[in-house]
Amino acid sequence: MSLSPFLSQPVKSFFRLSDVQNQALKKLGISTINDILYHFPVRYGESNPGKLIRDIVGGEQVTIYGKVTGLKMGKSFKSHAPKAEGYIEDDSGRVKVIWLHQPYIARLIQNESLVKVSGKVSDRNGVLGFMNPEIESIGALPINIGESLFGESVQHGSMPIYSESKGITSRWFFHALQKVFKHPDFESVVDPIPEEILARYNLPSLRTSLIWIHAPQKESDAQVARKRFAFEEVFFIQLANEQRRHENSIHKGFIIDKPIADVDVFTKRFPFPLTDGQQKSINDILADFKKGQPMSRLLEGDVGSGKTAVAAVTAYTAVTTRPKNQGYGTLQVAYMAPTEILAKQHFESFIKYFSHLPISIGLITGTGCRKFPSKLKPGGWTDISRSQFLKWVANGEIAVVIGTHALIQKAVKFKHLSYVIIDEQHRFGTAQRQKLARKQDIIPHLLSMTATPIPRTLALTMYGDLDLSLLDQMPMGRKPVITEIVAPAKRDAVYEKIHKELKEGRQVYIICPRIDEPDPEKEKAINAKSVKEEAKRLKKDIFKDYKIDIMHSKMKPAEKDDVMEKFSNHNVDILVSTSVVEVGVNVPNATVIIIEGGERFGLSQLHQLRGRVIRGNHQAYCYVFTESQSDKTIDRLKALATAKNGFELSEIDLQLRGAGELYGGKQWGISDVAMEAIKNIKMVEAARKESRAMIESDPTLSQYPLIKQTLEGREEIHFE
Numbered sequence: 001m002s003l004s005p006f007l008s009q010p011v012k013s014f015f016r017l018s019d020v021q022n023q024a025l026k027k028l029g030i031s032t033i034n035d036i037l038y039h040f041p042v043r044y045g046e047s048n049p050g051k052l053i054r055d056i057v058g059g060e061q062v063t064i065y066g067k068v069t070g071l072k073m074g075k076s077f078k079s080h081a082p083k084a085e086g087y088i089e090d091d092s093g094r095v096k097v098i099w100l101h102q103p104y105i106a107r108l109i110q111n112e113s114l115v116k117v118s119g120k121v122s123d124r125n126g127v128l129g130f131m132n133p134e135i136e137s138i139g140a141l142p143i144n145i146g147e148s149l150f151g152e153s154v155q156h157g158s159m160p161i162y163s164e165s166k167g168i169t170s171r172w173f174f175h176a177l178q179k180v181f182k183h184p185d186f187e188s189v190v191d192p193i194p195e196e197i198l199a200r201y202n203l204p205s206l207r208t209s210l211i212w213i214h215a216p217q218k219e220s221d222a223q224v225a226r227k228r229f230a231f232e233e234v235f236f237i238q239l240a241n242e243q244r245r246h247e248n249s250i251h252k253g254f255i256i257d258k259p260i261a262d263v264d265v266f267t268k269r270f271p272f273p274l275t276d277g278q279q280k281s282i283n284d285i286l287a288d289f290k291k292g293q294p295m296s297r298l299l300e301g302d303v304g305s306g307k308t309a310v311a312a313v314t315a316y317t318a319v320t321t322r323p324k325n326q327g328y329g330t331l332q333v334a335y336m337a338p339t340e341i342l343a344k345q346h347f348e349s350f351i352k353y354f355s356h357l358p359i360s361i362g363l364i365t366g367t368g369c370r371k372f373p374s375k376l377k378p379g380g381w382t383d384i385s386r387s388q389f390l391k392w393v394a395n396g397e398i399a400v401v402i403g404t405h406a407l408i409q410k411a412v413k414f415k416h417l418s419y420v421i422i423d424e425q426h427r428f429g430t431a432q433r434q435k436l437a438r439k440q441d442i443i444p445h446l447l448s449m450t451a452t453p454i455p456r457t458l459a460l461t462m463y464g465d466l467d468l469s470l471l472d473q474m475p476m477g478r479k480p481v482i483t484e485i486v487a488p489a490k491r492d493a494v495y496e497k498i499h500k501e502l503k504e505g506r507q508v509y510i511i512c513p514r515i516d517e518p519d520p521e522k523e524k525a526i527n528a529k530s531v532k533e534e535a536k537r538l539k540k541d542i543f544k545d546y547k548i549d550i551m552h553s554k555m556k557p558a559e560k561d562d563v564m565e566k567f568s569n570h571n572v573d574i575l576v577s578t579s580v581v582e583v584g585v586n587v588p589n590a591t592v593i594i595i596e597g598g599e600r601f602g603l604s605q606l607h608q609l610r611g612r613v614i615r616g617n618h619q620a621y622c623y624v625f626t627e628s629q630s631d632k633t634i635d636r637l638k639a640l641a642t643a644k645n646g647f648e649l650s651e652i653d654l655q656l657r658g659a660g661e662l663y664g665g666k667q668w669g670i671s672d673v674a675m676e677a678i679k680n681i682k683m684v685e686a687a688r689k690e691s692r693a694m695i696e697s698d699p700t701l702s703q704y705p706l707i708k709q710t711l712e713g714r715e716e717i718h719f720e
Contacts, residue, residue, distance in 0.1 A: 006185035007034035015176060024165035033180060037210050039173065040229070040673055041160035044222060050116070054092035058123025063116060065138070066090035071111050073103040081488070082627070088117055088130075096129040101488070101627045105135065114138050132629060138169075160214055177214045192710040193232060197690055203228040230677035231687055234461055238691035239711055241464030245296070246699050248465070251443040253294035254331060254418035255324075258286070258317035266316050269356070270309065272475050278306050281469040285314045285447065288467070295445035298463050301471030302646040303451045303611025304478060308346065310471070311335065311421050311447065312353040318419045318445075319359055319399040330359070331418035332393075334444075335402040338424045340365045340557050341564060345586065346423070347372075347402045351381065354400070362389060364403040364412070367557065371398065419445045424452075451611065452604055453646030457678045460688060472647055474614075481610055483622040483641040485598070485634065494623050495542055498592055501621070502546055507567065507590040508574045509612055510534065513597045515552040515578060529596040535576040546573040553580050579605055581612055588616030598624035599633045606637075607646050 010032060011017070011025060030036055050063035071086030084105035085098045097117060099105045109115060119133025162173045180186060191198070191206040198205065204212065204224060213225035263286070267274060274282070281299055288295035301307045315333045323329055335350075337343040347363040351372050354361060363370040363381075369389035374382035392398045396415035401407065448466060459468055474480075486494055498508055514530035535550045549572040551563045560580065566572045568587050575581070575590075579601065593613045595606060606624065613620040624637055643649035677683050694704065701708040 004185070004189045006183070006188055007032065007037065009033050011036060015179075018167065020167035021172075024168040027165045028163060028168065036173070036176060036180065037214075038229075039162060040213055040226070041162050041170075041222075043161050044159060044216070044219075052092040053088070053090050053095050056095070056121050056128060058121050058128055061118075061120050063118040064088060064090065064095070065114070065116050066094075068109055068113055068115050068135075069094075069111060071106050071109060073106045076100060086111075088115065096127075097133060097135070098129065098131050099135075100132060101629050102132065109135060109137060160216075174214075181211060181215075190706060192706045193235065194704070194707075197235075198228075200690075201231065201686060203231060226673055227677075227683070229673045230680075231683055233673065234677050234684060234687040235691055236711060237461055238464050238687045239694065239707070242691045242695040243699070243711075245465040246695055248294055248296055248443070251294055252441070253292055253445055254289075254318075254416075254442055255292050256286075256289035256317050256321050256331065256418065256445075258289075258321065260286075262320070263313065263317060267313055270353075274309070275306060275471070275473040275475060277301070277471040277473045278310050281310050281471060282313050284467070284469050285310070285445075286317060289314075289317065289445060294443040295447070296466045297447050297469060298459070298466040299447055299449045299469045299471065300454060300459070301449070301451060302453060302474070303608060304474060304614040305451075305471040306475050307423075307449045307451070307471060308349055311449065312350060314447065315350075315400060315419060315421065316354070319354075320357070321418075323396075323416045329396045329416070330399045331416045332396060332398070332414050333400050333419045333421065334407055334414070334417055335400065335421045336407050336423065337402070337404060340367065340404055341561060342423065343402055343404050344561070347381075350400055350402065355379065359400065360392070360398045361400040362393065362398040362402065364389060364401065364406045366404065366406055417444045418442075419447070421447045421449065423449050451608065451646075453607070453650040455650050455678065457681050457684045460684050461678060464688060464691075470647075472645065478614060478617065479619050480644070481614055481620045481622050483610065483624065485637045485641055486623050486625045488625075488627055491625065494594070494625075497621070498594075499543075501592050502543070502573060505589070506592065506618065507570065507572070507587060509581060509590055509593040509609075510538070510574060510576045511579060511581070511593065511595045511609055512576065513578070513600045515554055531576050531578055534596065538574065538576065543574055547571065548574045548576060551575060551577040551580060553578055579609060581609070586615040587612070589618075591616065591618045591620045592623070593621075594623045594625060596625050598626040598637055599628040599630075603636065603640060603649065606640050607649060610640075 011030060012022060014033060017025070025031070028039065030039055050065050053064055053066065056062050056064065066088040067090070069087045069089055071084065073082065073084055075081065076083050081101055082103040083098055083100045084103050085096065086106070087094045087096055114137065115135055116138050117130060117133050117135050119130045122129050122131050160170060160174060162170045164170060186207065189207055189210075193203075193206075197203075203209075209225040209228045212221040213229065216222035216225070263282075285295065285297060288297060299307055299310060301310075315335070318331045318333050321331050323331060335346055337346055343363060343365055347361065347370065350361050355373075361372045361381075364386075369384050369386050370381045371384050371389065371392070372381040374380050376382055389398070390411055390413070393401055394413045394415060401412075401414070406412070446466075448463075454462075484494075502508065512529040512531045512534050515532065531550050531552050535548050539548050549563050549566060551560055555563075563572070563575070567575045567590070570589060590613055593609060595601065595609055598606060601609070610622040613622065624640065626633065626637060628634070639649060639652045643652055694701070694707075698704065701711070
């Protein structure tokens, strides 16, 4: 984080590296000394890392290191359950290992590779072995079992274990960091966080924290160091939030003040009553519209909770308001969706909401433009040329403009853009609102929407510059999805239930982790169901009398649209797909979803996929198939089955696993250490309090030049 010249020095100029090591560091995202220092250990192992095979005893929990041999797939003798089996060898002997219901282990681990195995030693009539142990490939064996992995130079009880790549091991990181710490210029590293803030929360300095996190003398050293770096990252995220909030507050926004009676007339046309959550969210947004400052609000609602209806009602108030000092025309609304399928769906929805009004609605995607109403098709839309579409948007004739990323191209110019709605905001890149609002003196209002349930601590951190509205109720008539976690032995019983649904005229999604079958010649090919082969198997053996089609990410957008249209029109009974349907069109008649290999999906994905069958008023079912026998995996999947809604699920997952798969660093662009902090509400609130006070007293950070430099040097993270 510090901008010391020493820390910006390239790694390759500081260490002698082979080509393989250079590539490994590049793969790990490490190019400077600073990158190495911020490549924190993923965990700490004991300095006594394991036992020799000759010393293991039945019933004890142990770790052994060795070479794997004779690894193969097969079936158990009695139950015929799929399994992987093989041997682990070291200089003292060998022992048999079996993984029941985990045949893919034989493809993930290569024969003759070096491995670490941890588990309980089984004893069957004096024959020792392991059943379903944890296994991981390692680059090299420990120097000496029973002594420190790093030799006598490590005088403490734990060793740092890092994310590795071929040629760069945990051992390499340890010795590389020792060289960095001993370099005279390491003393020049300046802490970006003011001393008074560190003292207030009993946090160590940057140099101390770096040493403690990489080479802790005791467990508490590492914990305190991680706490400091977690605070640091959350603090800088909050600072960026507070700066954006401050900048926003000094700009003018469009004043939209629609009589509530007019809004009530509009909503009474809906075929459903608004929920309390929808009504409150609408009221919050309309109150923001009257303030004269640009709104920044996050609308968080579970899948199927009615976010589009809130967007439509609030958009109505804008597109029925005249521009200031103008007796004709209306203000404009831009609605940006993450996929073409979803953009088209919103276009159709808005036509239903606005068809009784003299309002023009446009759609722009990478494949073309549409406009409603059409002079040629009364009550319908028509395709129009891109040039004509852009002309009508620029002169304000199209009031509601719906689209994908095509909306933020330079050629798209608005006359009176007053309100921007962005769906599934974390899927987008940086600063969409600024791009949409260019060349306007007045900043448009912003509503970000997400169907990913977010724990309060994460919302406070990542969306600190946005006000929050929640939709935590389902529209009237919606029934909760019945979710079951299904073991291999119960697969046939589930197929029988699905046959009954199909006979009732319902439709089915079947989700597979892969598109194609794995190459059997590749050792590391993962043994998981594929869309293409599963569709063939189901048609041949299970659902012979029903129409089956497939969809996956390698298909062209037009091909995917064609398949979804057939499914929507019930020309297809069963859609076998990858998770590409996670965000897709609504098919109210689809009441069943099977998810193959449930352990391979994050909870967030599973929850989103389940949401595909919550759109109608028929009872819906979600069957999550898993071959995993891991208690941790089963507990995680059970949380999916027992949580009443996505918000409860997010809190369960946060406590069960930390930020983990539901809110992984890759999705949010922050480190694992910062994600750990999300579990600590006091830390998040402390960072928020300090950043807010700093920006309130010094909005330009002129008194804090190092903080300003650090903030400008960070990769900007936007969640709009």
